Amino acid sequence: MATQNEHRNSANAHIIIQTDIPFWKYLVQGIKKAHKVSRVQAFYDLIDRQRIALLKGENENLTGTIQDMAKAWGWDRDTVARFLDHLEQLGQLTVETTGNRKSFRLKYSGEK
Numbered sequence: 001m002a003t004q005n006e007h008r009n010s011a012n013a014h015i016i017i018q019t020d021i022p023f024w025k026y027l028v029q030g031i032k033k034a035h036k037v038s039r040v041q042a043f044y045d046l047i048d049r050q051r052i053a054l055l056k057g058e059n060e061n062l063t064g065t066i067q068d069m070a071k072a073w074g075w076d077r078d079t080v081a082r083f084l085d086h087l088e089q090l091g092q093l094t095v096e097t098t099g100n101r102k103s104f105r106l107k108y109s110g111e112k
Contacts, residue, residue, distance in 0.1 A: 018109070021051060036074035042083060045072060046093075050106045061096070061103040 024044050037045070046069075049062040056063075064072075070080045084104060087093040096103045 021047065037072075039083065042069070042073050042075075043087075045069070046087075046104075046106060050108065059103075061105050066102070 024047055028041060028044050046062060049064055053059065053061055053063050066077050066080050066084070069075070070077045073080065075083075084093060084095065088095050092107055094105050094107065096105075
């Protein structure tokens with residue numbers, strides 16, 4: 001039988017779970033869009049923005065700005081910025097700064 005310490009250590013183990021667009025569409029299917037979206041819905045929106053950017057082929061950065069995301073998600077700009085910072089700390093997002101403009105890209109597999 002596992003000890004409490006072993007459970008705690010296994011809960012903190014670093015794992016990567018690969019997902020795809022059909023999976024995320026299934027997860028968010030039927031969720032009514034509230035004025036403020038959840039972090040799951042916001043992350044799904046980032047996945048969709050990344051997909052659009054890749055389909056356009058202009059660059060690999062997400063479409064939209066922090067202000068666009070704040071409006072779409074019903075969040076204030078500071079909350080969006082903190083969410084994106086947290087995703088960067090978790091290794092899910094890269095941020096590039098050019099002057100005072102930031103661009104974002106999700107980390108994904110299957111790059112060209």
